[in-house]
Amino acid sequence: MTPAKSVCALTMLAAILAASPTSAGDGPQPVGPKLPAKVRGLLIQEMNAVLDATHDILDALVRGRDEVVAEKAQAIHDSFILKQEMTAADRRAFRDAVPEAFVARDKAFHELTADLAEAARDRDRARQHRLFRDMTEACTACHARYAPNRFPGFGE
Template sequence: MKRKIAALIFLGSGLAVTGGAVLSSSGPEDAPALELSDHMRGFLKHEMLMLANAGRGIEAALAVEDHARVKEFASHMDKAFIMQKEVTTLDLRELEAVLGEEFVSRDKEFHAMARALEAAAKAEDIVGQRKIFDDMLRACAACHQDYAPEAPVLE
């Protein structure tokens, strides 16, 4: 469990700390996300911190099979979706131009998994919840490997 929490903290902090991607860059100073406006880096930082907090809550709730809390935190993860909030069309164009359509697509897929986790929790399907949450952690790891590999782990 501690490994999953550490991974989630890492994943949730990655973009928050680096501000974005480091796909094929030679170092953090070359990361494409550094080209993002402070405004967009702020949105990403906020979302990653919300996701990390919700993930820690899900991990704890799964440990005691608290379906209601898993459902609540999964809902929080879905609603952290920056593209559905205060982001303008111009902001989305900036995000896609700098990080690419693949990043946006992965983010959308992740939030779809959060909705699936919420549904599994509502159905009190603990096996499904654990599988979906593990899939979410793998999706986080894969995305961060591609976009923020040098992001430090927060304690």
């Protein structure tokens, strides 16, 4: 590579790096603080219920209790709190406050829990383990991007 070309490549890289956090919109974007207090409270209740169910799933996985894995994964899929307690107005406020990509991520997460419930009903252990890993990766990825305010560990 000639010196002129390498300088050019470096300049371009610097420009891309400088532009990416804002223009590509892929930096952390805390959603909690943007929600109305009631809706945020429901989201937090839901998250704690999801964490409890995730503990129960791990417990059931290591005991080979497929029926409990199926029940708990299905319960996460069916949404404990958000779906049941949000009014139409709350739902609109939620949609208005969060980015589209957050909604898509939440949907993908819920699909994984449905797949996990299905794998458990099929008694397919290898698939249950794979999906449980994918599920916990989905928690982490969403928190790192959308809840660094709540989980400062991801900012370090």
